[in-house]
Amino acid sequence: MNVFTEIRGQVLEALTAMQEAGELPAGLDMGNVTVEPPRDPLHGDMATNAAMVLAKPAGAKPRDIAGALAGRLAGGAMIDSAEVAGPGFINLRLAAHVWQDVTRAALMQGNDFGRSDMGQGRKVNVEYVSANPTGPLHVGHTRGAVFGDALASLLDFAGYKVTREYYINDGGAQVDVLARSVYLRYLEAHGQAVAFEDGTYPGDYLIAVGVALKTKVGDAYLDQPESVWLTEVRDFATQAMMGLIREDLKSLGVEMDIFFSEKSLYGTGLIEKALASLDEKGLIYEGVLEPPKGKTPEDWEPREQTLFRSTDHGDDVDRPVKKSDGGWTYFAPDIAYHYDKVSRGYDLLIDVFGADHGGYVKRMKAAVSALTDGRVPLDIKLTQLVKLYQNGQPFKMSKRAGTFVTLRDVVDLVGADVTRFVMLTRKNDAPLDFDLDKVREQSKDNPVFYVQYAHARICSVQRKAAEAGIAADASDLSAIAHPAEFALAAKLAEWPRLVEIAATSHEPHRVAFYLYDLASEFHGLWNKGNAEPALRFLQEDDPVASKAKLALIGAVQVVISNGIGIYGVTPVEEMR
RNA sequence: GCACCCAUAGCUCAGCUGGAUAGAGUGUCGCCCUCCGAAGGCGAAGGUCGUAGGUUCGAAUCCUACUGGGUGCGCCA
Numbered sequence: 001m002n003v004f005t006e007i008r009g010q011v012l013e014a015l016t017a018m019q020e021a022g023e024l025p026a027g028l029d030m031g032n033v034t035v036e037p038p039r040d041p042l043h044g045d046m047a048t049n050a051a052m053v054l055a056k057p058a059g060a061k062p063r064d065i066a067g068a069l070a071g072r073l074a075g076g077a078m079i080d081s082a083e084v085a086g087p088g089f090i091n092l093r094l095a096a097h098v099w100q101d102v103t104r105a106a107l108m109q110g111n112d113f114g115r116s117d118m119g120q121g122r123k124v125n126v127e128y129v130s131a132n133p134t135g136p137l138h139v140g141h142t143r144g145a146v147f148g149d150a151l152a153s154l155l156d157f158a159g160y161k162v163t164r165e166y167y168i169n170d171g172g173a174q175v176d177v178l179a180r181s182v183y184l185r186y187l188e189a190h191g192q193a194v195a196f197e198d199g200t201y202p203g204d205y206l207i208a209v210g211v212a213l214k215t216k217v218g219d220a221y222l223d224q225p226e227s228v229w230l231t232e233v234r235d236f237a238t239q240a241m242m243g244l245i246r247e248d249l250k251s252l253g254v255e256m257d258i259f260f261s262e263k264s265l266y267g268t269g270l271i272e273k274a275l276a277s278l279d280e281k282g283l284i285y286e287g288v289l290e291p292p293k294g295k296t297p298e299d300w301e302p303r304e305q306t307l308f309r310s311t312d313h314g315d316d317v318d319r320p321v322k323k324s325d326g327g328w329t330y331f332a333p334d335i336a337y338h339y340d341k342v343s344r345g346y347d348l349l350i351d352v353f354g355a356d357h358g359g360y361v362k363r364m365k366a367a368v369s370a371l372t373d374g375r376v377p378l379d380i381k382l383t384q385l386v387k388l389y390q391n392g393q394p395f396k397m398s399k400r401a402g403t404f405v406t407l408r409d410v411v412d413l414v415g416a417d418v419t420r421f422v423m424l425t426r427k428n429d430a431p432l433d434f435d436l437d438k439v440r441e442q443s444k445d446n447p448v449f450y451v452q453y454a455h456a457r458i459c460s461v462q463r464k465a466a467e468a469g470i471a472a473d474a475s476d477l478s479a480i481a482h483p484a485e486f487a488l489a490a491k492l493a494e495w496p497r498l499v500e501i502a503a504t505s506h507e508p509h510r511v512a513f514y515l516y517d518l519a520s521e522f523h524g525l526w527n528k529g530n531a532e533p534a535l536r537f538l539q540e541d542d543p544v545a546s547k548a549k550l551a552l553i554g555a556v557q558v559v560i561s562n563g564i565g566i567y568g569v570t571p572v573e574e575m576r
Numbered sequence: 577g578c579a580c581c582c583a584u585a586g587c588u589c590a591g592c593u594g595g596a597u598a599g600a601g602u603g604u605c606g607c608c609c610u611c612c613g614a615a616g617g618c619g620a621a622g623g624u625c626g627u628a629g630g631u632u633c634g635a636a637u638c639c640u641a642c643u644g645g646g647u648g649c650g651c652c653a
Contacts, residue, residue, distance in 0.1 A: 032594095034592095034595090036592065036595090037592085038595095038596075039591095039595090039596070039597090039598085039599085040596075040597075043596075047595085047596085049594095049595065052595080052633070052634080055633075056632095056633080062633070085596075086595085086596045087595085087596075087633060087634070088633080089595075089596065132653070169653060171653090172652080172653045173652070173653070174652080174653055175653095262653095288650095289650055290650095291650080292577080292578075292649055292650080293577040293578060300650080302650095303650075303651070305650075305651080307650095315579095316578070316579055316649090317578090317579095317649090317650090319650085320650060320651080322651090323650090323651040324650090324651050325651065327651080329650090329651075329652095329653095330652075330653050355581075355646085355647060355648090356647065356648070357647095357648085358579085358580050358581070358647055358648055359579075359580075359647080359648035359649055360648085361579095361580070362579075362580080382580090382581075382647090384581080384582090384646085384647090385646085385647090425589090426589075427589090427590090429581060429582075430581090430582075430589080431582090431646080433588075441615095442615050443615065444601075444602095444615080444616075445588090445601055445602055447601090449615075450601095450615095450616095453613090453615065453616080456613080456615095457612085457613065457616090460612070460613060461612050461613095462612095463612095464612050465612085494592090497592080498592075501592055501593085502592095504593090505592095505593070509590090510590095510592080513589095513590060513591090513600085514592095516590095516600080516601090517600085520600085523616060523617070524616095524617065524618090526612085526613095526616075526617080527608085527614085527616065527617035527618080528617080528618095529611065529612075530608070530609070530611055530614095530617080531608080531611095531618095533611075536611070536612065537612060538612055574613095575613080575615065
């Protein structure tokens, strides 16, 4: 049940009736007509801007339209009163039964309350994390993982068919470096002294991989040239790293549907095919790029390369797909990868990248736009840096990995649920401060706690009720009658609308802020029970009222549970 | 030099894709437990929405130019 769409339906009906009555011209675009909660609750429960957006095209004064529209709306089934206000708003007061209906609907629909068919089953591919398989995931990846996963769940909840995908960069030079680093650890496992030189990975996490390699091949690679072992060790090491990464993701509760290997693109003709497709559109040519203005690299010299005319699709300069030695640039397999995604029939692609990939956005969008002739949109979400703190002080680096704080460090310290929720309490494009102490603090400036606390309180009431042999019952909700109770129910009514807004804007953080508001509304009502016993959830001698109030808070429980469920967070029944 | 992101209360941030008197938390000050969890709640104070123009019934939101901060910029992925 989405109160907003229902009321908007009534507004549109009324407008149509006005057109039929000749009060409004035909053929008006109603797309801009909105129904929203007014910022100031004194203005009523709902407001519509219909009169103002239609005034100009209809050639009438906003307040005149508003007056006529309000007259028609006032007779509606869900509407108690409709008043014209300000420049032409129509403020609506809804009938008490609307809030009771919402409460009932939330309780009955449970896990499905707020679920939308907005996506209409369209296929979406969300690619996220996609960290190089050269080591464990670190904090930055954690944010990308949490964000991508929540966005995927949100889209699923909004009616899309979602695929979660991880792109393994196992085709480039960095996996050769990985192989050499593992080889050093392999020598070390054989008792040799080794030095990690320029660019090799010195992290401790490779020690076990070196040992494992020794167990597998014995001394077969000792004193052998790279040509003998590189390919084998690279595969072995990459697999080991992906094993590590999968475990890291699992510790966060992230499960991918597809791990797509970059290497699998090579030798299959897919890259060639993708580029041929661009070539057919006349977007591939041989040429020489201008040096970047202002900051010319010292070793700059003009080279002829194979270029993609990305400027035809909104990029600033054309981009090379081949290096001067004829090998592919990184961009080429990336084009092929997206070509593959498109050919798998997705209606929408979403890439979640770290902020350091900002420079990549335009060319990637250009590529997808060119490949699909603009048919398939690609949205790229950049997640900004995570700054770690401990007790207000910048956090010192991890002892285990030597160079960075790992995902595992964070999860071990504060837990997956807290990590996930906190990392979603900021917009993806804003930097995030993550204080390892504060996120575990149990106070209301910690949104995780505050929301969980509301859920725990509800569970506490339910335990008390159970002792008295009472359970929620939505069949008679007439006891839900106080403005404070309506306010809470009104907040519940916003949930389905919020899901759609968050999903269309690809902004899962909105869920966190909503849940905080909902929790706040609930805590407020709880406390009003101090002064007004009639507002307490359990009414001594009135089982019908108690059941109704239990239904109300049960509905709150449902929404909290659904909301944090989208975040992959489990609601708690008791604070500890 | 160019591109992208950001700028809102002392601090940390929301702001429902253009709506009414811009909201939370924190910090400061004052209140509220004979009551289902006070790990809470209520109230006060706090603002030229970076600056200057523009678009229109209406701008924190859209456009332009600046200022300040972050990120990136051909054979690294």
